Amino acid sequence: MEKSEKMSVADQPCYTLINIPSDAEPPSEMQLRQDLEKGDIKTKTEALKRTILMILNGEKMPSLLMTIIRFVMPVQDHTLKKMLLIFWEIVPKYTQDGKMLHEMILVCDAYRKDLQHPNEFIRGSTLRFLCKLKEPELIEPLLPAIRQCLEHRHSYVRRNAVLAIYTIYRNHDFLIPDAPELIAKFLEGEQDMSCKRNAFMMLIHADQERALNYLSSCIDQVTSFGDILQLVIVELIYKVCHANPSERARFIRCIYNLLNSSSPAVRYEAAGTLVTLSSAPTAIKAAASCYIELIIKESDNNVKLIVLDRLIALKEVPSHEKVLQELVMDILRVLSAPDLEVRKKVLNLALDLVTSRTIEEMVLVLKKEVVKTNNIEHEDTGKYRQLLVRILHQCSIKFPDIASTIIPVLIEFLGDQNELASADVLVFIREAIQRFDSLRDLIIDKLLEVFPSIKAMKIHRAAMWILGEYCDTAEEIQNVMTMIRQSLGEIPIVDDEMKKAAGEVDDDEMQSGTTVQKLVTADGTYATQSAFSSVAPSKKEEKPPMRQFLMDGDFFVGAALSTTMTKLALRYVDLIKDPKKQNAFFAESMLIMATMIHLGKSGLPAKPITDDDVDRIATCLRVLSEHAPMMDQIFNVDCRQSLSLMLAAKMEEEKEQQKASERKVVKVQADDPISFSQLINKNELGATENMFELTLSQALGMTSKKEVDPLGSSKLNKVTQLTGFSDPVYAEAYVHVNQFDIVLDVLVVNQTSDTLQNLTLELATLGDLKLVEKPQPLTMAPHDFCNIKANVKVASTENGIIFGNIVYDISGAASDRNCVVLNDMHIDIMDYIVPASCTDTEFRTMWSEFEWENKVAVNTNISDLLEFLQHIIKCTNMKCLTPEKALSGDCGFMAANLHAKSIFGEDVLANFSVEKPKHLSVDAPVQGHIRIRAKSQGMALSMGDKINLSQKKYAKILN
């Protein structure tokens, strides 16, 4: 059993990784030995390089060790010496049974010589290597030499000596118990900045008391220190104040001074620490201003984004938020940065912070930004404009008073080519006009003003809808009607078009084809051709927008127009009691509708009208001709109601979100214990953990996962039997899945009464798995058992299979090697899937981008739709993006979107389309499809398999 305690390569600290494509034949050990022994320096260097690479790839070459000690170590060549240090770093230093190799004693003497080497660089790099050496037996004899290096003339040697002493003290403090004292003394006499920094850093970690003493002795000169030293000073202050909050008062002054350091890095760090030192408004303000300054001054986007994150984190604390609110205008200065993502963050932050006092100023700035975007053409300008519109929209919801100043600016956008921003403007206007009655007139006036300049079809349609819905007075209705007429041109359209076609010979061709075609199909001379091309554009411009849309075949806009006109007509009838006028209005509307249907069927437009649109227009015609009160009700009241319902639902949702985010804010409960800083002992500080150490341990993956069940009933679930009970060698494996690797703990039992020699576990993998090291062969006594550990590296999320066999020789028997084939082990991808969420638009873009789709037919025995969905969500670790509201209720079918991410950052999407036909019985199973999309094939396939499997599994349990 002891053997299994031995650390495997994967667990050992690793400082060097070199991935060399292994196309070349690896040199034989013999060849290497010869080169190392007899070659000149160049050959030796090359051979040593090969050896190192082979060891890095998991080979162990015990026989080369002595050769290297004898023939390479004495060589004085600098490169070779340094390369040797890397060799010593990675070479296995222990025998199979965990004892140190005897040869290492010889090596140790070489280290000592190098520590006294006249070349300061060799001394330095040897000292640096010692930082990585962990064996106390090897370090002990070197200590006098290391101490001497502390007084070497060259700062390079000294600074590395400090680090060596630091790591030795950290790993084995008994070896050098006076290290803190030694370093403290060293620090007092030291002049070189690097040495000072390293010494100070060592004290911070080893003996804070001394570090503090040193700091207080020079606290007034801190501002004159170099940046790297200032940085560790800030770190010290952070640490000290963390462990011992009562010390805070001592350092505020110092930190404030550092806040004005010449190095931006120091300023950034100091600001972060100042916030932890004090939560007084002045301190927060100083820190926040420092952050803002950094964001504005630093040109790098990375810095901007990360520092912004810090500002946002600052905002999360309710007491700090007030302070930040005063700085909104400063934050908005960051908008000068060109990166969209930065601007987005800034705007969102500003929106959160804006108050009724600052809103007006903010709107002014935003307006200016909007105007600016008109001049600059950049790929992101459109998106930026859209962003600005959204922010303005949200501002006006938060502060309804300012809506009247915003709207005129925004409406100007509608004429813009850019659909993104315009669509958002319309959404905004729709909400504004519904909510604020007072703004109605203003909006409608403005809208009518801009309407003719609108060029995009979608915008046109939506704007028309707003006009149709909210024009209340007869005059307005008349205006709209005139505008519609204008935008349609001469009525009836078909006749008009025919006339035009007749007027100009080739007009038909021209309209149906593009300019390029014209050139090809024209049968005239070159002169006529040029005449056409010059006529064509002017002709197109002349055509009113609505007519153009219709001619292009977009009859949907026609349907919308019909609805609008119906609404207007019905309202007009209510307002104007003169039957003559009523009829005239009706007639006009109906004429327009009729002519649109006519045009649609005439074959003149690029595409004929669709049946849906015909239906829609026909319905409108019928409504107008019959003029039933019920239709009146539907068109003029119920429509608006459903809009207000939708807006209300949206508001509700937003409020909910807000509440949810508010809930996150920690509030002091009435019965919370009050903590007195003087009474807190060190262990109780857990509430705010040391950020530096926390992140470091996180990064190193040392935060252990919580073992839910220490006895491991769940652990036992993961045991896979590999061979049969009657096989000569029984094996079973416990598959432990870590984040990026899989550890197989294989129990091997010799069931025979023979001694098995050279028993080897041979493993191979399928999928994106890689074996890190080969398990070593071993010998087993009769009926003995032992554990073998094997590490498998995982590189992406795919179902992986590990298979292999166990081979062995029976001692004494002359037969060939025996072999037992192992059962396959399947690695479940669910261990790598975590739920993730994204917005609807993100989902859609991903959905259209992803290349691999796996369509899984539903085959289950669950009869309830929601239950089925929940079951799949549970099995697949995915997150349902469709809000619960949309899923509730029973209508016989269901659609939902799911999203998850692998720990490698791969997205996987799923779309549920399931139904339960009404005509089937209550117990009938759910039917339908689940479509899975992912960027990689493996992911889509594996996920599909998983869903297939879990459907069936469920069935098995039920039966």
Place this chain on the structure above:
Amino acid sequence: MVLLAAAVCNKAGKAIISRQFVEMNRSRIEGLLAAFPKLMNTGKQHTFVETESVRYVYQPLEKLYMLLITTKASNILEDLETLRLFARVIPEYCRNLEESDIVDQSFPLIFAFDEIIALGYRENVNLAQIRTLTEMDSLEEKIYIEKKQTQEKEARDKMREKAKELQKLRRDAAKGGRMPGYGGSGGGFGNNTYSRNENVIIDTTSTEPVKSSYVPPSKTTGKALKLGSKKKDVDIFVGQLESEGEKVTKSGSQPTSVLSKISVPTSDQESVHVVVEEKITMVAGRDGGLQNLEVHGILKLKINDDKNAKVKLVVANNDTKGVQIQTHPNIDKKVFAATGHVGLKTPDKPFPLNTEIGVLKWRFQSNDESLIPLYVNPWPNESGTGCDVNIEYELRQPELELNDVLITIPLPSGVGAPVVGDYDGEYHYDNRKNFLQWTLPVIDQTNPSGSMEFSIAGQAEDFYPVTVSFLSRKSYCDIEVTEVLDVDSEHPVKYSSDVIFFPEKYEIV
């Protein structure tokens, strides 16, 4: 800032080489590196990715990526600066910035990376310095090798001479018919001693000297006109903080660990204060002979309170060396000789107030070397190129405890700093006044001897006279006041005392 690893990746994001600066196991780093290609975002205007546990910061370099993995709390400004430096290092070694180049140059790159980061912290280096550090051209090594070669040459010459001599001897002996007893062994030595150094390559290309990494403090702000305005700034800030209920202490109010250097000890004085002061004058020859040793001692009394003006001192004289003691004329000599009590001749008269009066004097003179309190022995050894000096001290009087021992050795001027080898304590070289100061904070029974070695160009004559200064709280002649008694009541009176023993002149000439 903690930088976990620096890696060079190919276009697909796969790591070619990676160097870790903190301890992490292999599966972890491989996992982190494997996750990078999937996280890497193209088309965005920033080049960092954060995951739950780490932050990746990278920079594209033609067909490669330079990638740093840091903790999430790491200082991004610092990291970017480091990244830029890393990115500039790569073209130094790889001309084409292609994957194959990186593979070829993997080791030099790793060596260079090592110079930039130490245990996750950025070192203060620039490109030129990295070059110097990785080239490893050391002047000292060259000197060392040259020295060794000349030594070898000398040894060889000597050997040849010796061989000639021996041959001559043998010839003479052959002539004389006598065989020398030791003749056979002479030729054997010197042949195999230094042969290993033959493959040392002496690089004679000139190197740029290692620049001092000290960076002069730059002006922190551009507001040079407002002198002292910053200070005020801080005060305003602190004031504001205090008004908001934050405690701020003055930065200067930390009295801890400030060692005040005292030449004359001052302790809290009681109403009766006694001072024992001894000065030693010693001149010793360089060969060990003592030329003169003289100790002058005085016992001073100071009365601060007229209530206790009538006192007598009980003096214990433990001297065995033969010290001559004198009393003040107003002191009762007979009583002193009989009982060791020091009092006025007229017992009802008080001692004068608030003045220090010497009541007892003693003198000691000797030529006995064993009585030297601290024996200092410099031993210069002239060699071919300069002089190796061995200097040692020895505490001859074990009951003494010497503080702040300062041994000053003059050095020849204009030959640069000495190369100090092994030494105890600390040393300081003053290049203006041309001397080496060897300081030892305490010499007592625990470290009765110590030594220092250094070498410098010069002759034996240059290193004299060596002067020594120290301070001791123990009397050399071992005379002390044990009690102070009131003359009338014979009751002990509270008193304070100081003992100080220091050299007036202490030289080895």
